[in-house]
Amino acid sequence: MSAPATTLPPARLTGLMPFLRRYPLVAIAGVILAAIVLAAVFAPLMGTRDPTSMSPLQRLRPPSDAYWLGTDHLGRDVWSRLVFGARVSVIVGLAVAALSVGLGLVIGLVAGYIRWLDAIVMRIMDGLMAIPGILLAIALVSVSGASLWTVIIAIMVPEIPRVVRLVRSVVLTVREEPYVEAAVSVGTKLPLILIRHILPNCIPPLIVQATYVAASAMLTEAILSFLGAGTPPIIPSWGNMVAEGRLLFQIQPWNLLWPGIALAVTILSVNVLGDGLRDRLDPKLAKRM
Amino acid sequence: MLRLIATRVLSTIPVMGVVALIVFFMLRLSGDPAAILAGDTASSEQVERIRVSLGLTRPVYEQFFGWIVQLLRFDLGTSLFTGLPVTTLIAQRIEPTAMLALTTIVFSVLVAVPMGVLAAWKSGGWIDRLVMVFCVLGFSVPVFVMGYFLIFNFAINLRWLPVQGYTSPFVDFGRFISQITLPTLTLSFIYIALIARITRASVIEVLGEDYIRTARAKGQIELKVLFRHALKNAAVPIVTVIGLGVALLIGGVVVTESVYNIPGLGRLVVDAITRRDYPIIQGLILFFALVYIVLNLIIDIVYTLVDPRIRY
Numbered sequence: 280m281s282a283p284a285t286t287l288p289p290a291r292l293t294g295l296m297p298f299l300r301r302y303p304l305v306a307i308a309g310v311i312l313a314a315i316v317l318a319a320v321f322a323p324l325m326g327t328r329d330p331t332s333m334s335p336l337q338r339l340r341p342p343s344d345a346y347w348l349g350t351d352h353l354g355r356d357v358w359s360r361l362v363f364g365a366r367v368s369v370i371v372g373l374a375v376a377a378l379s380v381g382l383g384l385v386i387g388l389v390a391g392y393i394r395w396l397d398a399i400v401m402r403i404m405d406g407l408m409a410i411p412g413i414l415l416a417i418a419l420v421s422v423s424g425a426s427l428w429t430v431i432i433a434i435m436v437p438e439i440p441r442v443v444r445l446v447r448s449v450v451l452t453v454r455e456e457p458y459v460e461a462a463v464s465v466g467t468k469l470p471l472i473l474i475r476h477i478l479p480n481c482i483p484p485l486i487v488q489a490t491y492v493a494a495s496a497m498l499t500e501a502i503l504s505f506l507g508a509g510t511p512p513i514i515p516s517w518g519n520m521v522a523e524g525r526l527l528f529q530i531q532p533w534n535l536l537w538p539g540i541a542l543a544v545t546i547l548s549v550n551v552l553g554d555g556l557r558d559r560l561d562p563k564l565a566k567r568m
Numbered sequence: 569m570l571r572l573i574a575t576r577v578l579s580t581i582p583v584m585g586v587v588a589l590i591v592f593f594m595l596r597l598s599g600d601p602a603a604i605l606a607g608d609t610a611s612s613e614q615v616e617r618i619r620v621s622l623g624l625t626r627p628v629y630e631q632f633f634g635w636i637v638q639l640l641r642f643d644l645g646t647s648l649f650t651g652l653p654v655t656t657l658i659a660q661r662i663e664p665t666a667m668l669a670l671t672t673i674v675f676s677v678l679v680a681v682p683m684g685v686l687a688a689w690k691s692g693g694w695i696d697r698l699v700m701v702f703c704v705l706g707f708s709v710p711v712f713v714m715g716y717f718l719i720f721n722f723a724i725n726l727r728w729l730p731v732q733g734y735t736s737p738f739v740d741f742g743r744f745i746s747q748i749t750l751p752t753l754t755l756s757f758i759y760i761a762l763i764a765r766i767t768r769a770s771v772i773e774v775l776g777e778d779y780i781r782t783a784r785a786k787g788q789i790e791l792k793v794l795f796r797h798a799l800k801n802a803a804v805p806i807v808t809v810i811g812l813g814v815a816l817l818i819g820g821v822v823v824t825e826s827v828y829n830i831p832g833l834g835r836l837v838v839d840a841i842t843r844r845d846y847p848i849i850q851g852l853i854l855f856f857a858l859v860y861i862v863l864n865l866i867i868d869i870v871y872t873l874v875d876p877r878i879r880y
Contacts, residue, residue: 406586409857413819414837415590418849421841422595422604494708501710502823508841521712525827529731532720539713547708554704 305555308548319365327359367516375496383442391450404440412437483560490553644851654851665832684767706761715827732829770802
């Protein structure tokens with residue numbers, strides 16, 4: 280983690296603006312994401328109507344002044360559902376990223392530093408990693424019943440091992456550093472060593488990891504809803520919209536395409552932002568990817 | 569060498585044990601398993617009957633070890649909806665899934681490896697950038713969006729290929745190929761992105777080595793330098809990712825089979841969710857985890873046989 284200064288790319292030595300000029304895609308991704316988050320927060324002010332109100336007489340209408348993106352098979356406004364659906368994706372992305380990084384950090388720090396715990400914790404993580412994430416999430420949702428919180432927890436659980444492994448690998452390198460040995464030798468207490476000396480080394484790769492977790496969480500939420508094991512159908516989410524849109528896909532493909540495009544653009548932006556952060560915060564990892 | 573293989577095989581036992589523990593307690597952590605299995609409309613007598621028939625009245629450790637013994641006899645339980653053993657259902661549905669996985673892996677490797685090598689060779693150039701853009705897209709576009717995009721263009725608009733369905737290659741090979749093409753392309757997208765990215769990264773690293781310079785200096789043609797000298801030495805991380813990517817593939821299979829209406833294991837999971845047929849979900853998780861663990865075990869052992877640099 281402590282790369283000699285000579286190997287750092289010039290971007291790190293200069294400010295944010297030159298970095299964004301060098302990576303214009305990152306800037307664009309940031310703007311798109313900001314727009315999506317703002318739209319999600321201020322959804323009622325975005326020219327929307329009630330995303331759940333049905334008007335059977337207005338079913339499957341093409342885009343018009345009243346319905347910007349047309350209506351779905353129940354006569355609901357697609358634009359409103361799209362904007363309110365952003366809320367679900369944003370909430371799931373942020374919540375899963377924050378929770379899995381938080382929990383993974385604690386588990387990884389402790390496992391990496393306390394050797395006897397390491398073997399046990401890592402076996403549990405190996406077991407969790409061996410179960411395909413989507414299947415584990417499906418199973419968790421199907422036993423606990425569908426709600427936004429169940430979905431968040433179900434997506435979070437399979438993400439934890441990845442974070443734990445990352446944190447542990449950092450801890451294992453850092454714990455041999457002279458400054459940690461020095462802290463140990465002067466009798467610094469364990470929690471203090473972990474928080475003051477080891478934690479700061481984990482932060483840059485974790486920020487990068489958090490963006491990837493957020494992207495994959497949004498993707499998994501959409502897949503779960505699409506399969507009927509995700510966000511309850513009554514909540515407008517992009518995954519639910521795709522699931523409903525597929526019924527009449529051959530007649531009116533747009534109802535499936537809009538949420539699909541929204542998902543792809545959002546996840547793409549998060550991934551591009553993650554790559555940008557990686558290049559800036561974690562040059563060693565950037566070289567390996 | 570034999571001892572080494574034996575150690576690796578033995579080391580998978582605790583992982584399988586943990587998987588079994590997770591699957592076992594998942595149903596119990598979320599409340600009364602009998603009530604979950606019975607569904608929302610069941611009466612209390614029905615719930616009680618399920619509880620007794622599943623042995624849920626016994627102590628938990630007894631239940632767990634009983635279940636493990638059952639698993640060791642390849643008994644994954646019985647489907648609540650059809651009454652058939654889960655292993656029978658898996659055997660009935662495995663062919664389409666195995667075929668889809670196979671065509672996807674073969675196609676992805678054939679496309680992704682040359683793509684990654686080319687990107688590494690022209691690192692920083694426009695080909696490299698194009699490959700990287702493709703990789704980011706591959707990780708960002710949801711499988712079902714890709715699926716419907718392909719169906720819309722190639723099946724509905726151009727009418728080149730059928731919209732959905734599956735025919736066994738042993739029945740009608742031509743039909744099999746026409747029906748499996750779109751699902752394979754759909755599922756390959758993310759897998760190609762994954763493999764191409766790692767191939768690019770590990771070939772770039774190898775291209776800086778002395779033996780590559782030597783090969784070039786002795787006048788070896790560039791194609792041979794890339795594919796014989798560089799790719800061979802960069803193979804370990806690439807093969808590792810192909811193995812680890814199987815987890816991603818399994819998730820993708822579930823979605824792809826739903827989009828293309830393929831009667832495989834993925835459909836079995838989705839149908840089980842709607843019917844709350846928990847033994848099937850449990851059985852399939854165990855089955856997929858086993859496939860994943862065994863596959864990665866084989867890859868691990870093959871390394872040690874093929875690459876003399878790896879010694880445990």
